[in-house]
Amino acid sequence: MTIHKNCEGLRRRDCLSLGLGALLGGGLVSALGSRATAAGQSKKPTGCILIWLDGGPSHIEMFDPKPTAPAEVRGEFQPIETKVPGIFFSENMERLAAINDKFTIVRSVCHNQNNHGAGNHYMMTGAPTRIPVSCGAFVSFHPSMGSVVSAERGAPHNLPPYFSLPSITRSGGPNFLGARHAPFVVADDPNSKSFRVRDVTLPQELDDGRSVNRRQIRKKLDQLVRFQDRSAGDPVMGADENYQQAVSLMTSDVALRAFEIDRESESVREAYGRNSLGQRALLARRLVEAGVPFVTINDGGWDHHSNIFPAFKKQGRSLESVVATLIEDLDQRGMLDTTLVIVMGEFGRTPQISTLPGSTTPGRDHWSSAMSILVAGCGTPRGQVVGATDVRGYAAIEKIYGPENLVSSVYLKLGIDPDKIVYNTSGRPAHLVSDPRPIAELM
C-alpha cells in the first residue's frame, strides 16, 4: 500500500515540478503534433501493431530483472547482457536482448488500477474508469486507441482501419465514436491451412463465380426506389455506399493479398513461428503494409498468479521470439520507421513472489505501480531504456509517466492530436487524452 501511494505521490510531485513546463506544454505538444502530422503526410503513413499481453506480464521476468533483490523478489531467472551495454533483460528474453539496439523499453509507466477490468481500460484508452469495476469487467468509458485511430485516420482500399486478432480486447471498443469504429475482429487462426478473413473472403463452400453471379442478379432485382436528392436524407443511399465499399474490399487485390498469408515464403512463416501468435503477428505486418493504421493482437494468459517460472520459460520465450522476428522483419523491409510496435499488458506483477491459497506453485500478483513496455519503430529511439524502478522493482522512480502519456505518444506518432476535443453521445466535450503530454523520451 505504501509503495502504491509512493507511485502516485511521485507522480503528483512530478507534475508540480513540471508546473513551469506545463505552461509551455500546450505549445510544445501542438508543435510535436504538427510535426507528427507533417511527417505523416510527407512520408508513408504510419501504423501501429499493439501486442496486448492480457493478464499483465511480469516486468521482472521480462525487461526489468532485479538481480540484487532478495530471492523472494528476484525469482528463478538470471539477468543477461543485451546488445546495448549496461542494459539487462531477464534470461528468457534472449532474442530480444540480441536486438535491443532496435527498440526501447519504458520501465516507468504506472497507474493505480490493480484489477484487470480497470487496468486494461486505463492502458487501452488512456483514461481511468469513471467508477470502480471488477476484475472480470469488460468495460468501456472512453474510446480505445484503435477506435480513435480508426476515426481519425481511416484506411485505404476500403480496408477496416482497426483490426483485432483474434478477439476484441476488454476495453478495445469505440465507446461514443460509434459502432463503425469498433475493431474488425478476425477470429480465425492464420496458422490454419483453411484460414480466411471472415466476411471479407468468401466462405469456403462458395466459389468466386457463384458470388459474382449472385451480385449480378442482385443488380437486376434490387428495385427499391432510391431518393437521389441528398436533402431527402434517404438512409438507403448510405447503405448503397456501404455495399459498394464492401464489394470493392472483397475485390481489392491489395486488401485480399494482405489477407493471403500463404503468399509469404516458408522461411518467413517459419521465422515468425508456426503458431497462432506468430502467424497473427505476420498477418498484422501484412495488414499494416496494406495501409491498416492499427492492429491489436490480443494474447491471453499472462495472469501468472501461479506457475510463473515454467510459464516464462515457454510462453515468455515463444512471445519474445515472435516480437523479435516482427521487429527484425519490419526493420529489414524498411517499415520500422513508419510502424510503431507496442508490447504491453494492463500492469506489471508484484515483486514479492507469492503462492496463493489453493495453488501449489508460486506466482506473482497484480501490480500497477510498475511495468515494462516495449516500444519500437516510428521514430522512437533505438537501444534505450526510459525510466527505472527501485532496486526491488516495486515502483517506478525515474521519469514517471501515466497511461495518458503513453497513449498520447501513440497518438502523436500516428499523427493524431491527443489534445483534440471529442464529443460524447450527449454532446459533452472532452479531450482525447486528459494529459496530452507524450513520453518525451520516445518523441
Next chain:
Amino acid sequence: MFIPRPSIRFAFSLAVAIGVFVSRGAVFAEPAKEGQALHPAGVTFELDIQPLLTRHGCNSGPCHGKSRGQNGFALSLLGFDSDFDFSALVGEGRGRRQFTASPESSLLLRKATGQVPHGGGKRIEVGSPHYELLRQWVESGSPRTPADAPQLVKVVCEPLTQILAPNQSFQLRVFAEYSNGTRRDVTDVAAFQSNDRTYAFPSMDQAGLIVAGPIPGEAAIMARYMNNITVSRVMIPQAGEVPEAAYASLPRLNPVDDLVWKKLKLLGMLPSHPTNDATFHRRAYLRIIGRQPTPDETRAYLADSSTGKREALIDRLLERPEYADFWANKWADLLRPNPYRAGMKAVWNLDAWLRDAFRRNLPYDQFVREIVTAQGSSWRHGAAVVFRDRPDTVEIASSVSQLFLGIRLECAKCHHHPFEVWSQDDFFGFAAFFSRIGHKGQGLSPPISGGEEMIFSTPTGQLNHGRTGTPVSPRTLGGTDVTISPDDDPRVVLAHWMTSPENPHFAKVMASRVWAELMSQGLVDPVDDIRATNPASNEQLLDYLAADFREHKYDIKHLIRRIMTSYVAGLSSVPANRNLSDTRNFSRYYRQRLRAEVLLDAVNDALGTEEEFAAMAPGSRATQVWTYRTSSLFLDTFGRPDANQDPPCERTSDTTTPQILHLMNSPALNQKLSVDSARPAQLAASDLSNEQLVDEIYLWIYCRLPTTSEKQTAVEFLPGKPERRRAVEDLFWVLMNTPEFTFVD
C-alpha cells in the same frame, strides 16, 4: 433505443465556436436605446466583464472552463460561478492577471490579445471596444458589481419567429432585462446556436445574423447571455403557393393527422401518397411486434377487402405474444444493467420483470412507479435491480430524470447546464429524493460480485450539495422543498409528483419515445431531451399525444394504436412534389434499418432456420435474448448496444460496411442458406412451379408479391426443378442482401 442523432453535438461545439467570432464594430459599452447606465460604479465584473469571458470562449469547456482549467487558470464553465471566476482573475496568479497600475501589462489583456503566447490564440484586438472594457475595469481596480446593482432578470430575443426564404438572412437581437427596469442590447456579447444548421445557422461574421440554408425546413435559434437562454424559431417554407383546399381535402383519420397537416401548411409542404397494402402490412408487423409477416398472413391481408382492415390489423398485432418481447427488449436497452456491476442473475431478473410488465400491459404510470420506488431483493424483485446497477445517488437521479421526464440533469451536477434552465440547486434537490436508499448485501463495492442485494428505504440519510457542501432537501423540479417524515420513502413522494396529471414532462417523454419507435424519427431529437432550446418539430402534436396518453390511463397499447391508425403512419416513404426535403415533419414515412434482433429473426424466419443462443431455450428468438453477453456476432455487427459501456452505448440504426459484408459472406449465414432442412432446399424440392416459387420467396423476404418484371427476371434465372436448388439459394441470398429487406419502408 430511440434513434440518437449526432445533431446535438452541434450544441456543444458552440463552446468552441463562440471564440471564433470576429468582433465588428461592437457597441456593447453603450447602453441600448431603452436603457440608461446600469450602475454608476462604471465597468464592473458581473455586469460587464463576465459576459465578455463567455462571449470570447474563455470559460468554455475546452478552455479555462474545464474543471482543471487550462495552464493553471480555471474559470467556472460558462461563468456560472461569479465568486470563483472573480477570485481566479483577481486573487490568483500572484496578481499578474490584472495590474491596476499598468492595465495594459495585465496578463488578462496580454494573453487575450495574443501579445504573449496564449494556447487559445488571439481572442480580442488591442484597442477594440471589448479590449477597452477590460482595460477600464483593470484600471479602476477590478471592481465587482455592487450588491445593489440591477440584477439580470431575463433575456429576450426579437423577433421570436421569423419566416425566411432559402439563403436569406435576418438580424436577431438579444436584450437583457434588469431588475431596475432597464434593458440593454446584448446581441454583441450573446452566443447563438442553431438546433439544425441545415436549415438556419448563426453567421460567424456578425453577431446575431441568422442565415437560412438552401432547403425548406425549420430551425430553432438559441441565444444565450450569461446563464439565460431564449429561443427564436426560423421557418423556411417551400416556395410557391398551395391552395387552402389542398389541405382541407387531406384525410383526417384521427387528430394526429390534423396536427401534422397544420404543420405542413406552415411550411408550404404537402404529404406523399399513402403506401400500398403490402408495405403497410410489413411496416405494422415490424413496428408493433418486431417480426415479418408470413406469406399466409400477407396473402390474407391483401385479399381482405373490408374497410376497417388496417385498424383490425393493428388490434390483432397488439394482442400477439411477440409484442411483449419486442417492447421489453427496447426497454432493456434503456435500463440495461451492466452485468459486471449487477450480476447475471439480477440482469435476468430485471429482464423477466420487463417482459412480464409488457405482457400484462402494465399502465405506464404504474410501470414507472414500480421502478422508481422499487424495494426488495435484487434476486426476487426485478425493478429493484435498477438501484443495484446505479447505486450512486447522483447517477440514479440523472437516469430517472432523463428516462421518465426527458430532462437531462447530469450536466447540472457540476455546473449550470449551458442550454438549460436547471441549476445545480435543481439537480441536488431532485437527487435528494434518492438519498435515503438502503443497500444491504454482497458485492456492493469492489470486488463487485453477482451476489444478492436488498434495496430498502432508510429513515435517515442526506445528500450534500456538490458545491456548497450543505445538506439538501428534496425538491421537485420547478417546485419547492418537500419535507418527508422518516417513515416515508422519499421516492414515493417523487413518483407521485412525477406521475401526477399536472406533471408536464411525464407523459410527453413516453409519447416522444413511442412515436420515434413507430415513425423512425423523433418529434424531439434525442427523444428524451425535451427543453425549450431543443423544441419538438411539432409541439402541438407532442402535446396532444401526451394528453391523449394521459387520458387513456397511460395505456401504451392505446398510444401505439393512436399513432399507427393515423393516416400519417400509412404514408409512402417516396417524396412527392412538395416534400422532398422534409425529414422532420412526417409528410412521408421515413425509412430505417431494422434493429439487430429484428433483422436476425427475419433472416431465420425467411430461411426457416433457428438461431442457437447461449443461455436460451431452443427455438428462442433474438428479441427474447436477455443479455448482450449471450454472444452473437450478428447482433453485435448490427449495433446491439453493449451494456458494459459507460455511458451505455446507444443503439444506432446506422449502416456499416461490416454489416453488409456479414450479410453477404458470413459462413454462418451461408451455412443456414444451404442446409437441407432450410427453406431454400425445401422449396426447391417442392412441387411448386418456378413462378409459384418466386412468389413464395418474395413473400418470405419482402412480404409482398413480385411485380411482373421482377417475376420474369427471377424465373429466367431458375433452371428446371432437378437442378434448381442452388439457384433458389442464390435468390434467397440476393433478396436478403438488398435494402428492401434490411430496411422498414
